[in-house]
Amino acid sequence: MSTTYKKPGVTVDCVVFGLDEEDLKIILIERGLEPFKGRWALPGGFVHIDESLEAAAMRELREETGVENVFLEQLYTFGDVDRDPRERVISVAYYALVNLSGHKIKAATDARSAAWFSVDDIPKLAFDHNRIFDVALKRLRGKVRYEPIGFELLPEKFTLGQLQRMYEKILEQDIDKRNFRKKILGMELLKELDEVQMDVAHRAARLYKFDERKYRQLKEKGFNFEI
Amino acid sequence: MSTTYKKPGVTVDCVVFGLDEEDLKIILIERGLEPFKGRWALPGGFVHIDESLEAAAMRELREETGVENVFLEQLYTFGDVDRDPRERVISVAYYALVNLSGHKIKAATDARSAAWFSVDDIPKLAFDHNRIFDVALKRLRGKVRYEPIGFELLPEKFTLGQLQRMYEKILEQDIDKRNFRKKILGMELLKELDEVQMDVAHRAARLYKFDERKYRQLKEKGFNFEI
DNA sequence: TCAAAAGTGTTGAGCGTACACCCATGC
DNA sequence: GCATGGGTGTACGCTCAACACTTTTGA
Numbered sequence: 001m002s003t004t005y006k007k008p009g010v011t012v013d014c015v016v017f018g019l020d021e022e023d024l025k026i027i028l029i030e031r032g033l034e035p036f037k038g039r040w041a042l043p044g045g046f047v048h049i050d051e052s053l054e055a056a057a058m059r060e061l062r063e064e065t066g067v068e069n070v071f072l073e074q075l076y077t078f079g080d081v082d083r084d085p086r087e088r089v090i091s092v093a094y095y096a097l098v099n100l101s102g103h104k105i106k107a108a109t110d111a112r113s114a115a116w117f118s119v120d121d122i123p124k125l126a127f128d129h130n131r132i133f134d135v136a137l138k139r140l141r142g143k144v145r146y147e148p149i150g151f152e153l154l155p156e157k158f159t160l161g162q163l164q165r166m167y168e169k170i171l172e173q174d175i176d177k178r179n180f181r182k183k184i185l186g187m188e189l190l191k192e193l194d195e196v197q198m199d200v201a202h203r204a205a206r207l208y209k210f211d212e213r214k215y216r217q218l219k220e221k222g223f224n225f226e227i
Numbered sequence: 228m229s230t231t232y233k234k235p236g237v238t239v240d241c242v243v244f245g246l247d248e249e250d251l252k253i254i255l256i257e258r259g260l261e262p263f264k265g266r267w268a269l270p271g272g273f274v275h276i277d278e279s280l281e282a283a284a285m286r287e288l289r290e291e292t293g294v295e296n297v298f299l300e301q302l303y304t305f306g307d308v309d310r311d312p313r314e315r316v317i318s319v320a321y322y323a324l325v326n327l328s329g330h331k332i333k334a335a336t337d338a339r340s341a342a343w344f345s346v347d348d349i350p351k352l353a354f355d356h357n358r359i360f361d362v363a364l365k366r367l368r369g370k371v372r373y374e375p376i377g378f379e380l381l382p383e384k385f386t387l388g389q390l391q392r393m394y395e396k397i398l399e400q401d402i403d404k405r406n407f408r409k410k411i412l413g414m415e416l417l418k419e420l421d422e423v424q425m426d427v428a429h430r431a432a433r434l435y436k437f438d439e440r441k442y443r444q445l446k447e448k449g450f451n452f453e454i
Numbered sequence: 455t456c457a458a459a460a461g462t463g464t465t466g467a468g469c470g471t472a473c474a475c476c477c478a479t480g481c
Numbered sequence: 482g483c484a485t486g487g488g489t490g491t492a493c494g495c496t497c498a499a500c501a502c503t504t505t506t507g508a
Binding site for chain 1: 233277281301308315317
């Protein structure tokens, strides 16, 4: 049955988002081979016959960027007939959220170079990767409002100021400080720590942790996170 | 490069939702071949080498159920290594919304039989199709709240009562009639027609149409649909 | 002492929610 | 005339949005 059909190739591609003090960024890889040799591209590659799609995405991420143990979620599957000039290739795209201060710009393990690019300044990419990136950014902007995934972009311990700036950068809008703090603290999803920031040239802010366990409890009871 | 890897098979599977006076339903197909011969399954099949994923989903829908020209959206891609007992197969799942009164229960064009099943009464399906169905139902329940996709389940001209019952069936909760009407009419997305229901054993209700054009205009201005 | 960010409450407006009765039609 | 769904308004509580000054710390 299936052997009577020519099979398409299957790849995974990853849009890895990171946040620093300036910008929301993604990781790009410089291609060392044709097609699109020298062009920037999303990290990714072919799915092995004995690994799941998510395992393939994690493997490519580790091999090409050194990124490991991060939030990873399937984005969309791109299957236009001519998206790869060589042959028919279907790409299952994933997006990842990493804490950029924890994952400093790492070189790829092979010869290709990896770098962080601001989402406002993405060059022309290989294949249909610009489109994949657009879908990923749109998904992040939509999802960050009603699921507490934004915490994945911050260090484990963070200040309310960092949290607010994270939302301001992703959503590209200013947020009122007092209203934001009232709302986020009112959800009771943050554990207030007995620690404050160190080495800052102004009043040190209190540190908080996201309470994953409590979120799951509330969610089961019908609570909906919303910014 | 890619030729050094064994390729997985790629299929599409479709969860086709329809609504009638009783229930939210999906179409299932009785399998005529091994594996899972005689078991019910989602309509679907292998993606041809020269057709896009969406085209494959539309073709399978037409061939197996006679359904055409309906709302169709990609759901998720299922790629566990052992989801097909024969060989490695990756399935790109889609979900469709059809107006059940317009698409009466059609037999499949080939020997296999197709039938509507209430979502509350889905049998044990072939492959991982129960899981695909679960994801589809969850997606529909989530998405119907903040995108006006529910109209796809109704005839072009519908009453406010039909619209409300559609939401009540999908969301499995009662809605206050006066508040619902106030809210939905307040959005100004419905065109009130100069027509009323025919042949009903009670006061005939006014008919409305969803104003697709107006929705797109409002959406561009930042309007968010929400039930 | 200056710069830079942290921290903190109140008010008004708009929105969501709860709630009960009369109307029109076919049988 | 009865059964069935269609159609309608108000009042209350809560949430959201707007808004400015004092505190702490390091340089």
